[in-house]
Amino acid sequence: MSTPNFGRNITLNPASHFTPKDEEEVLAILRQHRGKRIRCIGRLHSWSQILECEDILLDLRHLKQVQIDASQERRVATVGSGCQIKHLLAQLKQSDLTLPSVGFITEQTIAGAISTGTHGSGRHSLSHYVTGIRIAKYDTVTGDAVIEEVTDGDELLAARCSLGCLGIILAVTIECRPTYRVEEHFQRHDNLTSVLAAETDFPLQQFYLVPWLWTYVAQHRKETAAPRSSLLLVYQWYRFIVFDLSMHVLVLLASRLIRFHRCIRFLFRRIIPRFVICNWRVTGDSSQQLVMEHERFRHVEIELFVQRNHLPAALEFLRSTLDAAEQSSEPLKSNYRMQLVEIGGEGSLSELRGTYCHHYPICVRRILPDETLISMACGLTPISSDSNWANKDGLVDEDWYSITLTNYHSKTDLAAFERLSNFLANSMSKLFAARPHWGKLCPLPVDQLRTLYPNFERFAAICTASDPNGFFANSWTESLFPRPLSRRARGE
Ligand SMILES: Cc1cc2nc3c(=O)[nH]c(=O)nc-3n(C[C@H](O)[C@H](O)[C@H](O)COP(=O)(O)OP(=O)(O)OC[C@H]3O[C@@H](n4cnc5c(N)ncnc54)[C@H](O)[C@@H]3O)c2cc1C
Incomplete structure (x- = not known):
């Protein structure tokens, strides 16, 4: 089948x-x-x-039981591996609990989500909060199929994000927290410095680099004790109709049917920014405010993770690449040209020229360093003395920022996006130690992936x-x- x-x-x-x-x-x-x-x-x-x-x-999918331990000292849920996050959240809510972090959507299963280091913004990835895993595997001595509980040590750090390599995950025990509310509003920013400065007030924010306008729109978010807004329902309909539906229909029309680069550029310069209502502050439950309906229209994504000190240069590099990919004649900035020469990437970029016009807001999210061995946001601190990364250049565990490029082309037109993804993953991993999301397009050769993870x-x-x-x-x-x-x- x-x-x-x-x-x-x-x-x-x-x-x-x-x-x-x-x-x-x-x-x-x-x-x-x-x-x-x-x-x-x-x-x-x-x-x-x-x-x-x-x-x-x-x-x-049939292993979906949820057992909640809501005692003060230990708020955890033990969840069957096939349980979808949306069902887990619904059951947790009955005990006034929720997950510490959620991504754009809640369709994923708990085992699938932790196996690839799935994350939201402003917190760690879900993997970081896992305290125990029940795994079916073969006993290494007898060869029989057995069940093992992993609850501590390096084995737990490995099992928290394991790409399915340690065996069949049967159940996951994960930290929970009391339900909370989030205040959100949209705001425009002319530059990155200004968006990042807002993080102090809005630690859960995520923001978008608007292609072809090259300014930022932030979804400023913070935890709040304020009551639910009376206009919450209206706001949710606004977000759903304007962003989850209308914007996507326009993007699909422009990228799949009309396909003129000029038309896509016009959409992002003149039309989509008008949808954004700034400063409308609305408070609602975290599990509603933080989640979108990003799964409504089929698409493909690549997501690259860089540490904060690399973020400004990485976004500048991305913008120059998208400019060059869109216009065959766009001259390269000199510092950018030198970087490319250094890593031998000039040839690949010239193949991209004029072949691709990016057609979706580029989402940037902050992820706190994870205690795992290989999730994309795991820190740079090696855990064992034989690691060849030990104290390399005094690297510290800074926050990570993920940069997501989303593509709505049909399968037959996907080649240009795949070429762009190859180029970005290869060049940005060399220039900014960027790590591709394990669950999204991941076009890096093994040797290069290996250098990105100290453990x-x-x-x-x-x-x-x-x-x-x-x-x-x-x-x-x-x-x-x-x-x-x-x-x-x-x-x-
Ligand atoms: C619309 C959309 C939005 C998304 N938003 C985000 C986001 O906001 N943040 C983010 O980080 N990612 C996001 N993703 C990526 C997604 O969260 C990950 O790819 C996740 O792994 C998918 O979960 P899944 O349950 O579908 O697992 P699958 O994709 O079906 O499986 C992924 C892998 O998990 C492993 N696995 C699954 N179940 C088990 C098991 N029982 N035992 C052992 N291994 C297992 C296997 O290796 C499998 O190959 C998004 C994806 C989509 C399509």
């Missing part, structure tokens, strides 16, 4: 596909298919090779110890974390 992902850029064709009813059935499948490669899916909202599955595909080798070692035969790998994760035993053991 062929299974496409949300973005329709990947189709899975596993040899067998199972939706087990409970943990016992998962163990039975593991026993029956020992020696094959086994991968899981959540709601297929990833766009990267992390989804690929050659042999056995497990969909754990990459530690994660690889934990992978090897936990799954020496690579039964829970696919070919992409196997290339990231090769295991000496894996191919021989499977007789390949």
Whole structure:
């Protein structure tokens, strides 16, 4: 059975596909298919090779129980891996609890979200808040299928964001917090310095670089004790009709049907900015205010994470690249040209010239450094003494900023965006140590990915110890974390 992902850029064709009813059935499948490669899916909202599955595909949608421990000293929920975040939030709300962080949408499963380091703005990624994981895997001595609880040490740091490589996640225990309200309003900013300065007052804010206008629109957000606004419902309809629907319809028309670059530029310079009502301050529950309906229209994304000290230059570089990709004659700024020469990227940029006009606001979100081994926002501090990153150049754990480029072209027209994504990931990882989101387009070669994570080798070692035969790998994760035993053991 062929299974496409949300973005329709990947189709899975596993040899067998199972939706087990409970943990016992998962163990039975593991026993029956020992020696094959086994991968899981959540709601297929990833766009990267992390989804690929050659042999056995497990969909754990029936494992969706939620158990809440709301005692003062330990507010946690233990959640079946296939539970979607929206259902988890609904159940938590009944106990006046919520998650410490949420992304744009809540369609993802808890296991899928933590496996790729899914995040929102102003807090850590969800992975950081995980305190325990229940995993089905093979016992490394007996070879039998067993269940393991991971609750501490480097193993927990690895399991918090594991790209599906440590085994089948059955349940996740995650910190919760009392429900809270968020005040939000839109504001325009002419420059980055001014948007970043607003972070002190609005720590949960996210902001957008408006293409072709090259100014910023911020969604200023902060936690508040104020009551719900009387106009909350009106505001939510405004956001839904104007941004979630109308803006997307216009973007689709301009990018898929009309397709003239001039038309797209006009849309962002003259029309879309008029939608924004500034300074309308509205308070509502966090789980409504922080979430959008970004899943309504199919699209593809790349998201690159840089530390704060790199953000201004990274956004400048991005803007110059988008200018050059849009207009074949746009001259390069000299500092930008020198940077490209340094990393040998001039040739790739000349191939892009005139081929692509970006057609969606570029979202920037702040993520606090995670305590994980390989989530995109994990810090730069190596955890083991043998790491080759130890104290390199006195690097400190600064906040991370993710820069998201969203594309609405149809599958047949996606090539230009893929070329742009390759170029940006390659050049920005060299220039700004930018890390691509594991769940979004992730076009970096393994060698380059490895240099971006100080604890990459530690994660690889934990992978090897936990799954020496690579039964829970696919070919992409196997290339990231090769295991000496894996191919021989499977007789390949
Ligand atoms: C519209 C849209 C909006 C998004 N917004 C955000 C956002 O705001 N922030 C952000 O960071 N990301 C965002 N994403 C990306 C998304 O959160 C991640 O790709 C996430 O991993 C998808 O979750 P899923 O449940 O669909 O998992 P899938 O995409 O189905 O699976 C991802 C991987 O998780 C692993 N996995 C899943 N279940 C298990 C299990 N039981 N055991 C072991 N491994 C497992 C597997 O390796 C699998 O390949 C968005 C994606 C979309 C489509």
